[in-house]
Amino acid sequence: MEANPQQTLLKVFGYKSFRQPQQEIVEGLIRGEDAFVIMPTGGGKSLCYQIPALHRPGVAIVVSPLISLMKDQVDALQANGVKAAFYNSSLSEAKARQVLAQMHDDALDLLYVAPERLMSEPFLERLEDVKVALFAIDEAHCVSQWGHDFRPEYVQLGRLRQLFPQVPLIALTATADPQTRNDIIERLGLGTAACYVAGFDRPNIRYLVTEKHKPFDQLRSFLSSRQPGEPGIVYALSRKRVEEVAARLVQSGVAAAPYHAGLPERERSRVQEAFQRDELQVVVATVAFGMGIDKSNIRFVVHYDLPKNIESYYQETGRAGRDGLPAEALLLFGYGDIAVARGLIENGTNAEQKRIELHKLNAMVGFAEAVTCRRRVLLGYFGAALNHDCGNCDVCIDPPQRYDATVEAQKALSCVFRVGQRFGMGHVIDVLRGAGNQRIQSLGHDRLSTYGIGKDISVDMWGSIIRQLVHLGYLEQDLASYSVLKLTPAARVLLRGEERLVLARPRHKTASAQKAPRN
Ligand code: ADP
Ligand code: ZN
Numbered sequence: 001m002e003a004n005p006q007q008t009l010l011k012v013f014g015y016k017s018f019r020q021p022q023q024e025i026v027e028g029l030i031r032g033e034d035a036f037v038i039m040p041t042g043g044g045k046s047l048c049y050q051i052p053a054l055h056r057p058g059v060a061i062v063v064s065p066l067i068s069l070m071k072d073q074v075d076a077l078q079a080n081g082v083k084a085a086f087y088n089s090s091l092s093e094a095k096a097r098q099v100l101a102q103m104h105d106d107a108l109d110l111l112y113v114a115p116e117r118l119m120s121e122p123f124l125e126r127l128e129d130v131k132v133a134l135f136a137i138d139e140a141h142c143v144s145q146w147g148h149d150f151r152p153e154y155v156q157l158g159r160l161r162q163l164f165p166q167v168p169l170i171a172l173t174a175t176a177d178p179q180t181r182n183d184i185i186e187r188l189g190l191g192t193a194a195c196y197v198a199g200f201d202r203p204n205i206r207y208l209v210t211e212k213h214k215p216f217d218q219l220r221s222f223l224s225s226r227q228p229g230e231p232g233i234v235y236a237l238s239r240k241r242v243e244e245v246a247a248r249l250v251q252s253g254v255a256a257a258p259y260h261a262g263l264p265e266r267e268r269s270r271v272q273e274a275f276q277r278d279e280l281q282v283v284v285a286t287v288a289f290g291m292g293i294d295k296s297n298i299r300f301v302v303h304y305d306l307p308k309n310i311e312s313y314y315q316e317t318g319r320a321g322r323d324g325l326p327a328e329a330l331l332l333f334g335y336g337d338i339a340v341a342r343g344l345i346e347n348g349t350n351a352e353q354k355r356i357e358l359h360k361l362n363a364m365v366g367f368a369e370a371v372t373c374r375r376r377v378l379l380g381y382f383g384a385a386l387n388h389d390c391g392n393c394d395v396c397i398d399p400p401q402r403y404d405a406t407v408e409a410q411k412a413l414s415c416v417f418r419v420g421q422r423f424g425m426g427h428v429i430d431v432l433r434g435a436g437n438q439r440i441q442s443l444g445h446d447r448l449s450t451y452g453i454g455k456d457i458s459v460d461m462w463g464s465i466i467r468q469l470v471h472l473g474y475l476e477q478d479l480a481s482y483s484v485l486k487l488t489p490a491a492r493v494l495l496r497g498e499e500r501l502v503l504a505r506p507r508h509k510t511a512s513a514q515k516a517p518r519n
Contacts, residue, residue, distance in 0.1 A: 233319060
């Protein structure tokens, strides 16, 4: 094809311009470079490999875990006149042969393949005789146990980078927590790939967090502060709570209905459709609600209970304000919820899974407790750090009191250093406060120069200081290994006394939420 990517975008897909990093990704891939793309669902990942597929000789091999999605994608491409096909277990033998013949005849631009098919020896041998334009690995988080959707057959894909060193490889995902990201890079051999994180910021959503005391009253007063009739979703953790909150809203005159997986299918579609048509104002729901909703004018999302991780929170709040108009996300944050959530996780059987989920919960608590710009914490988590305060979250709008915490920060940072950057927050605070426990004695940490230098400050206050140091990038918390605290390069500047640090005083009582397992 002679046209440039811009022309292909218009002629084949009917779009006038690329979205932010699409063009750069497309051009890099056409040049033969690897890429790692992290964008939220709906961000426009597909074009990132579909256009290069039309600009490089040979067939682009696209790996996708879901047979149903493959068919949809291929249908859509064919409708645009692109030579695309899929190869998976749903094909008849005759059809499968036909697809392979097309591939060998160089009659395909894109071929969607299930991972286990692709990595089967016969198929890999076939690829030796075929010109491969590129490999695209969609839903790349499936390669990681940190993700919510681990698929063992994805692990095999790690061989592609060695088997076909000359073919560019692009991995795409919407899941961006740091552990999953590192896993993907390592397992797929993308160490030298350009990494693109984009599209996570939703500037029209105002993030609000309020300490939960009388949740139903708080919900009602939130609703009454808004324009009457504005559509919204209230998420609660249990079916029982969903029913209860919905009933109380109806009693107080709000057009509300419950939605959870325990309701009959017919009732669920009825609620969904009524909401879609603006006949229902509020849906009170468990996380089961949301997959199929395509409603752009949702004005608010309330979390009645603490979500179990930042990914869920981000996805659920992201349903608000799709039309780009102002929307609000309110989280009612109660310390009791942490214990409930932790209890649910502890009930699981897989130890590794529990550890992962606990750490994710701690990150969620960290967000709720943040006294720095919420959006910075949220986007920082996704690796899409913002370098300025957003002006559209509760912390930015009503900033907490600030104080010069340079000395306290130096104490905390040097304590992290003295314990060898091998311990989590609980232990660092114990050392700072000169706790006399056995663990400290057996480690000899009572002989450190930082032992007891922070006696005068409470555990909660130290917790707040250390969390802020993490959010502001002076410390990093290695979630993959028991929330161990480590210094970042920025910490040196502070330790050398070349910079003063102003921190926020916690607005409300802070709890020691970070009871991460210790090592
Ligand atoms: P993802 O795979 O990231 O979830 P898709 O690739 O399915 O997202 O794209 C989401 C939607 O955005 C699709 O309808 C797609 O056609 C549209 N889209 C993608 N890129 C552009 C663009 N540059 N201009 C206009 N629409 C786009
Ligand atoms: Zn902000």
